[in-house]
Amino acid sequence: xxxxxxxxxxxxxxxxxxxxxxxxxxxxxxxxxxxxxxxxxxxxxxxxxxxxxxxxxxxxxxxxxxxxxxxxxxxxxxxxxxxxxxxxxxxxxxxxxxxxxxxxxxxxxxxxxxxxxxxxxxxxxxxxxxxxxxxxxxxxxxxxxxxxxxxxxxxxxxxxxxxxxxxxxxxxxxxxxxxxxxxxxxxxxxxxxxxxxxxxxxxxxxxxxxxxxx
Amino acid sequence: xxxxxxxxxxxxxxxxxxxxxxxxxxxxxxxxxxxxxxxxxxxxxxxxxxxxxxxxxxxxxxxxxxxxxxxxxxxxxxxxxxxxxxxxxxxxxxxxxxxxxxxxxxxxxxxxxxxxxxxxxxxxxxxxxxxxxxxxxxxxxxxxxxxxxxxxxxxxxxxxxxxxxxxxxxxxxxxxxxxxxxxxxxxxxxxxxxxxxxxxxxxxxxxxxxxxxx
Numbered sequence: 001x002x003x004x005x006x007x008x009x010x011x012x013x014x015x016x017x018x019x020x021x022x023x024x025x026x027x028x029x030x031x032x033x034x035x036x037x038x039x040x041x042x043x044x045x046x047x048x049x050x051x052x053x054x055x056x057x058x059x060x061x062x063x064x065x066x067x068x069x070x071x072x073x074x075x076x077x078x079x080x081x082x083x084x085x086x087x088x089x090x091x092x093x094x095x096x097x098x099x100x101x102x103x104x105x106x107x108x109x110x111x112x113x114x115x116x117x118x119x120x121x122x123x124x125x126x127x128x129x130x131x132x133x134x135x136x137x138x139x140x141x142x143x144x145x146x147x148x149x150x151x152x153x154x155x156x157x158x159x160x161x162x163x164x165x166x167x168x169x170x171x172x173x174x175x176x177x178x179x180x181x182x183x184x185x186x187x188x189x190x191x192x193x194x195x196x197x198x199x200x201x202x203x204x205x206x207x208x209x210x211x212x213x214x
Numbered sequence: 215x216x217x218x219x220x221x222x223x224x225x226x227x228x229x230x231x232x233x234x235x236x237x238x239x240x241x242x243x244x245x246x247x248x249x250x251x252x253x254x255x256x257x258x259x260x261x262x263x264x265x266x267x268x269x270x271x272x273x274x275x276x277x278x279x280x281x282x283x284x285x286x287x288x289x290x291x292x293x294x295x296x297x298x299x300x301x302x303x304x305x306x307x308x309x310x311x312x313x314x315x316x317x318x319x320x321x322x323x324x325x326x327x328x329x330x331x332x333x334x335x336x337x338x339x340x341x342x343x344x345x346x347x348x349x350x351x352x353x354x355x356x357x358x359x360x361x362x363x364x365x366x367x368x369x370x371x372x373x374x375x376x377x378x379x380x381x382x383x384x385x386x387x388x389x390x391x392x393x394x395x396x397x398x399x400x401x402x403x404x405x406x407x408x409x410x411x412x413x414x415x416x417x418x419x420x421x422x423x424x425x426x427x428x
Contacts, residue, residue, distance in 0.1 A: 121334065
């Protein structure tokens with residue numbers, strides 16, 4: 001489809017696809033605008049300019065700035081996690097390592113770091129924004145991990161520890177100060193991945209393999 | 215000393231004490247102004263107004279906004295940690311629990327959360343600010359914990375794990391999503407402390423007590 005932007009090609013293209021393409025372009029522009037101006041100073045005009053569309057078009061898809069931000073939150077990377085974690089068969093330990101890698105990669109992805117930084121920055125002025133992000137992004141990710149842990153019969157938690165808390169502790173240990181550094185120091189994707197690679201075996205050694213005997 | 219603000223009392227007061235009081239008031243005002251306006255929009259004028267001093271007085275102590283922010287970073291809560299962790303004698307486990315509680319309380323203190331949120335918010339525009347904060351606050355805190363761990367002869371780490379990484383993992387597991395929630399959801403001090411109380415025994419069970427036999 002790339003390059004087919006002549007008038008005749010556009011006429012033959014189903015409108016739903018064009019709508020999705022447009023939405024994706026608007027969201028991409030919104031992410032850039034929010035990141036550079038902050039949520040408070042960003043305007044729908046600025047977003048329209050950044051994606052080269054008429055303001056009217058942007059408003060057609062997103063009635064206001066809050067719904068635009070909501071769509072940005074909804075488009076986050078949790079989806080990546082399910083796909084790989086679901087492929088059964090392998091050993092439980094291999095699956096768990098994969099799950100940890102996927103969750104960390106999703107939390108540390110450039111888009112997710114941008115959104116997280118933005119929400120923290122605006123959390124005093126726009127608390128409802130932060131609540132929505134926490135519920136729809138952070139909690140959803142943790143629930144995925146907790147579900148994956150619960151469905152692993154070989155994983156026995158110490159008494160008093162539920163899957164949700166264990167998921168939280170596991171992901172936190174894995175990320176450690178890497179998350180804070182990603183939010184503060186604008187590290188490259190490569191630097192983050194390098195740090196993470198060293199971290200997964202440590203979490204397995206320190207926490208998972210020392211759980212009560214299976 | 216409180217209430218002794220008549221002219222005669224001020225004359226007899228050593229100037230160094232008055233200077234320290236003034237500095238403390240300016241820093242307090244700066245914290246409020248930075249928090250509500252963000253670092254970028256805050257001005258020395260605004261800080262002077264917030265503490266009811268002449269702009270000239272503020273400039274006497276802090277030549278510019280960057281040095282004001284630097285002083286704010288330097289006044290953070292790491293000091294709290296040493297004092298209690300240093301009282302020897304008790305059992306190693308009791309000392310470690312106390313250290314964890316102190317570090318978590320320092321990281322989650324209202325001032326530290328405000329500073330951290332501010333630095334994350336401004337990290338794209340002011341990367342040197344974020345680097346300074348990370349080095350002078352976060353790394354210093356982690357070094358304190360790593361030193362305390364190193365000085366505990368009963369604590370044996372698994373091979374391949376150094377004290378610094380272990381400190382990072384321990385503190386991260388303890389804080390978990392509580393830190394992110396403190397940054398995003400503006401939780402009350404009581405709510406944070408309540409969550410933390412439940413967390414310390416879990417970290418001891420899951421990580422510390424499962425270390426290689428002593």
